[in-house]
Amino acid sequence: MSRTMSEPSSVMDVLVELNPDASPTEISESIVDWLESYLPSIARSIEVPTISPIESKLRALLLKRRKKASRVREEKYWSEREKLVEDLRQLQIRSEDFVAHSSSFNGHPAPAHGDFDSFMFERPSFEEHDFSPGKLTYQIEAISKPDEVEVKPKKVPDTVPPIKKEDLRHRIPRITMDKNIRARIVADPLFSHTLRFIETGLRGMSEPDVQELDFILRTDIEIPTWKAVVLKVHPVSGDFDQKTRLWDRVDDVVRQCIREMMNLNLYVNKLEAIKEINRNLFIEMDLT
Amino acid sequence: MTNRDPAFSAIRQDIEAVKEAFSKDDFDNMNIFSNRIMSNAFLAGNRKLALPGFFMKEVALQFGNLKRARKPTALSTAKAQGESFLKQLDALTMKPDFDEQQLWQYFKEYYNNIRKFLMNDMEQKVYAENPEFVSLTTRHLLEYLRDNKEVLTDRENLFLRGLINELSRIQRVHGADFWDLYAYSLITALERLYDYILRLSLKVDGSLDDSKIRKTIFGFADKIIELLLSQEKEKVTVSAVDELLFELIYQWRMYFIYYMEKMPILERKGIELSEETREALGVSIAKGLEKKVRRK
Numbered sequence: 001m002s003r004t005m006s007e008p009s010s011v012m013d014v015l016v017e018l019n020p021d022a023s024p025t026e027i028s029e030s031i032v033d034w035l036e037s038y039l040p041s042i043a044r045s046i047e048v049p050t051i052s053p054i055e056s057k058l059r060a061l062l063l064k065r066r067k068k069a070s071r072v073r074e075e076k077y078w079s080e081r082e083k084l085v086e087d088l089r090q091l092q093i094r095s096e097d098f099v100a101h102s103s104s105f106n107g108h109p110a111p112a113h114g115d116f117d118s119f120m121f122e123r124p125s126f127e128e129h130d131f132s133p134g135k136l137t138y139q140i141e142a143i144s145k146p147d148e149v150e151v152k153p154k155k156v157p158d159t160v161p162p163i164k165k166e167d168l169r170h171r172i173p174r175i176t177m178d179k180n181i182r183a184r185i186v187a188d189p190l191f192s193h194t195l196r197f198i199e200t201g202l203r204g205m206s207e208p209d210v211q212e213l214d215f216i217l218r219t220d221i222e223i224p225t226w227k228a229v230v231l232k233v234h235p236v237s238g239d240f241d242q243k244t245r246l247w248d249r250v251d252d253v254v255r256q257c258i259r260e261m262m263n264l265n266l267y268v269n270k271l272e273a274i275k276e277i278n279r280n281l282f283i284e285m286d287l288t
Numbered sequence: 289m290t291n292r293d294p295a296f297s298a299i300r301q302d303i304e305a306v307k308e309a310f311s312k313d314d315f316d317n318m319n320i321f322s323n324r325i326m327s328n329a330f331l332a333g334n335r336k337l338a339l340p341g342f343f344m345k346e347v348a349l350q351f352g353n354l355k356r357a358r359k360p361t362a363l364s365t366a367k368a369q370g371e372s373f374l375k376q377l378d379a380l381t382m383k384p385d386f387d388e389q390q391l392w393q394y395f396k397e398y399y400n401n402i403r404k405f406l407m408n409d410m411e412q413k414v415y416a417e418n419p420e421f422v423s424l425t426t427r428h429l430l431e432y433l434r435d436n437k438e439v440l441t442d443r444e445n446l447f448l449r450g451l452i453n454e455l456s457r458i459q460r461v462h463g464a465d466f467w468d469l470y471a472y473s474l475i476t477a478l479e480r481l482y483d484y485i486l487r488l489s490l491k492v493d494g495s496l497d498d499s500k501i502r503k504t505i506f507g508f509a510d511k512i513i514e515l516l517l518s519q520e521k522e523k524v525t526v527s528a529v530d531e532l533l534f535e536l537i538y539q540w541r542m543y544f545i546y547y548m549e550k551m552p553i554l555e556r557k558g559i560e561l562s563e564e565t566r567e568a569l570g571v572s573i574a575k576g577l578e579k580k581v582r583r584k
Contacts, residue, residue, distance in 0.1 A: 045574045215364075
């Protein structure tokens with residue numbers, strides 16, 4: 001069977017043929033260089049499916065009725081798939097940001113040192129290369145379908161379509177904090193740590209229905225010493241029932257973040273204080 | 289220089305621009321405005337004013353990385369810490385003769401708060417403060433630089449970047465005291481200058497004339513090592529650190545005026561991929577990824 005140029009091994013063969021004197025290292029380095037610069041465009045061309053939380057919950061309930069071996073296999077597959085979907089979505093969002101902020105990006109590698117009056121950062125964390133193709137490849141290899149089903153490949157566009165900004169706008173909600181919250185973050189390390197856990201969890205939701213999340217510090221006129229942290233959720237749209245379900249989901253995420261924090265050894269002596277923060281944290285939904 | 293000095297008021301405006309960029313999450317421009325503070329400080333003849341620019345650049349780079357992080361990060365919570373530091377820095381530098389020691393103090397406090405946001409999930413769970421280990425490893429890394437300076441004459445080396453990588457990794461997970469931050473800052477400034485010197489030292493045939501590296505970079509490396517290793521770390525003064533730091537920043541900014549970004553670059557002797565190959569690889573990867581995430 002003849003191979004097409006779209007197969008990586010065939011591409012390698014062609015490269016070897018065209019560059020007979022090149023060592024395997026030189027060939028692989030040139031591919032890696034190119035991949036690093038081109039990955040944002042690739043990411044933007046991929047059609048990433050959305051994961052419905054309701055569908056996930058239903059699937060989890062159905063899986064409980066399966067035999068253990070089959071259940072474990074299926075759970076592993078779905079968990080890895082959801083992680084890959086999430087990673088790809090994050091990559092798309094960051095690719096969009098990368099293009100928006102880069103004055104020189106046009107498929108060529110960015111200059112190594114944009115340390116000057118340019119728009120590139122010089123030091124994008126040496127330990128973690130965000131667009132590393134290696135990491136992505138590892139994830140792809142790690143995922144194997146439990147039941148290999150041949151799926152008819154969907155046509156991939158020849159040209160890379162630009163991602164629409166409006167598609168991305170609501171994938172990560174805008175998070176704001178009023179000045180009293182910001183002051184408390186600086187003054188109270190435990191509060192800062194707690195909010196860090198909560199914010200990370202909220203940003204990881206990739207909840208398309210949330211437009212904005214506002215953290216507000218509220219006091220009671222009659223009891224000035226009582227201070228409550230209110231997380232106000234502004235949904236994109238939806239009817240009352242949808243908003244109520246969203247309210248529950250945000251609440252679940254927030255409380256789960258706090259529970260996870262309390263399970264860490266680091267905070268074993270501060271459980272009461274964390275519980276106090278949790279008790280005084282209220283989630284409100286903008287139902288208008 | 290007085291508060292009414294035109295140069296001082298220009299630098300104050302640069303600081304305002306940095307704050308504005310930070311508030312808008314525009315960390316790329318924040319980086320640029322920070323560089324501008326350092327350049328203006330030297331052009332105006334007040335080296336000391338480069339220091340806020342140096343620290344603001346660090347903040348811009350840290351937040352730029354947070355914003356671009358692979359996994360979701362608590363950017364808004366972290367920004368409260370960054371904002372607090374910028375306010376302190378802003379208030380302190382209202383006068384040209386600000387207290388440098390105080391500025392380092394603010395930076396140290398800021399760094400030890402923000403580093404927790406720079407750690408990943410696993411690091412947050414397991415690492416605790418360990419000042420003795422940080423000092424010990426910083427000392428070893430400085431000794432490593434002292435004993436292996438020759439590596440800096442290898443055209444492919446990334447020695448200073450490697451040192452910065454180790455220093456920042458250790459400080460990020462275990463915390464940093466003044467002396468550790470002095471080492472990190474000086475090596476960082478040295479690396480920025482070295483980047484220019486290395487490129488200038490490359491000859492047309494690809495070989496390296498290492499005389500500039502030996503004269504300039506080895507000289508600065510020796511001064512850094514002498515300052516930080518020849519006395520007890522508590523005895524190292526801010527004024528001595530700043531004097532060396534200002535000289536490194538000055539040279540780096542002057543090289544920027546000479547050469548900006550149009551310099552001979554170290555190009556890897558590689559293979560050029562044809563348009564067809566590039567397109568084929570892109571389509572292949574996109575297809576593979578789509579197949580993996582498609583519903584069953």
